Amino acid sequence: MVPAVARVKRRRQETADVWTLDLDPPEGVGTFAPGQFNMLYVLGVGEVPISMSGDPEKGRFTHTVRAVGAVSEALAGLKRGSTVGLRGPFGSAWPLQEVAGKDVIVMAGGIGLAPLKPLLYRLFANPENYGRISVLYGTRSPADVLYGRELERWRDKTGAAIEITVDHATGEWHGPVGVVTNLLSPNLFDPDNAIAFICGPEVMMRFSVSSLMDLGLPGESIHISMERNMKCAVGHCGHCQFGPTFICKDGPVFRYDRLRDLLSVREL
Numbered sequence: 001m002v003p004a005v006a007r008v009k010r011r012r013q014e015t016a017d018v019w020t021l022d023l024d025p026p027e028g029v030g031t032f033a034p035g036q037f038n039m040l041y042v043l044g045v046g047e048v049p050i051s052m053s054g055d056p057e058k059g060r061f062t063h064t065v066r067a068v069g070a071v072s073e074a075l076a077g078l079k080r081g082s083t084v085g086l087r088g089p090f091g092s093a094w095p096l097q098e099v100a101g102k103d104v105i106v107m108a109g110g111i112g113l114a115p116l117k118p119l120l121y122r123l124f125a126n127p128e129n130y131g132r133i134s135v136l137y138g139t140r141s142p143a144d145v146l147y148g149r150e151l152e153r154w155r156d157k158t159g160a161a162i163e164i165t166v167d168h169a170t171g172e173w174h175g176p177v178g179v180v181t182n183l184l185s186p187n188l189f190d191p192d193n194a195i196a197f198i199c200g201p202e203v204m205m206r207f208s209v210s211s212l213m214d215l216g217l218p219g220e221s222i223h224i225s226m227e228r229n230m231k232c233a234v235g236h237c238g239h240c241q242f243g244p245t246f247i248c249k250d251g252p253v254f255r256y257d258r259l260r261d262l263l264s265v266r267e268l
Contacts, residue, residue: 001234002087003085003086005086007024008084009080011078014147015143016143017066017067020065021075021084024059024060031056032118033056034052035093036088036089036092037051037252038086038087042085043083045070048072050065051063053114057125063075091233091253094197094253095223098195100129102195103190104194105188105196105197106136107196108136108180110139112199112200112201115225124154127158134188136163137151137165138165139164141168148164165180179204180208184211184215191216199224202263224259235249242262243268
């Protein structure tokens, strides 16, 4: 429960309200698995859970932060050399051990691409180990697209199907406009040999799951990342309790069929 001290190695702006911080991990803190998160603490302000968004094979802890509250604004404003409290890594991971030889569908909404990015690093490090890889990403506007250059580089290098759609287009945008589920096609995967990973707003995840299942993908082949109400990261405070589960301790990554009934309960 006591934060260790990490130092900001690099800070870069992604969009108008999103920044990425590279942290040198504290001494004694090991690596992480794709899908896990850290608790980041700004002295005198507070602590928030932030997913890992870097390559697990690198030596730094990378976090992409949207400045939407007091703590996240303070984090986004940290300069190179600043210190930040860190607890973690915590939580479950994307099940990479189940992916070999299968078609992979990665669906992201908005800042939800950040928790999926470590998974993408691992997939594109050895794309020959998998079937077809499809990355379907939806965001508000062209100005809100995260990691655009990396997505283009992965598409050019691997030939993967990487598609981006926006809710509202500008005159310079020539790509798809609409919700991310519009990008789904039965030609992208074999439902009998595929696995899907989804992260984004819960309404986006519900519609994405529904669309995938309409195309024949079973619920046990769909994994989602839930990041609601996490406060302590160890299941002690109870803020993130979701039925019999605790998002911080039992998640944030869950197989969809484990949460199907809970997600159908209004206002839970």
